[in-house]
Amino acid sequence: MNGLSDVRLTLASEELQGAARSGRLNGEGRAAATLGERWRLFRRRLSTRRALLELSAEQLKDVGLSAEQARREALRPFWKL
Template sequence: MNGLSDVRLTLHSQELEAGQKDNAWHAAMRNAPSGLSRWELFWHRLHTRKALLSLTLDQLKDIGLTREQALEEGLKPFWRI
């Protein structure tokens, strides 16, 4: 144990929860090629999500996704993270 009090642990967990929304955006940007404009990012998402729908079960297994997860991600509109 590192000696953090319950109050500090609670505050830390609240900070983590608040930061998760920001982290989702940064994670999405981290996976995209750098230097893309907003429209290029939308175009990139559209094409990579369509490509995800065309992968075989073996290919999905290689990247650690199930068919259901691929469908969920692949059918998202390009403007959603």
């Protein structure tokens, strides 16, 4: 598994943990989000993806990403996981 996959898994697990803590999980284990909750999730994805662009080469190396991988992830639309 490459570093980019690890970052995605970490972000997805954090989203699921947050949904579980707030009691928003349905029987299939997926968050049943209201419109407001979805927008908060979208904003979080957008801000974390933009933060990737601000990481130094050393920080990217620490999380196991190349500059190109970070750029590709940062340019993904906020609605895609």
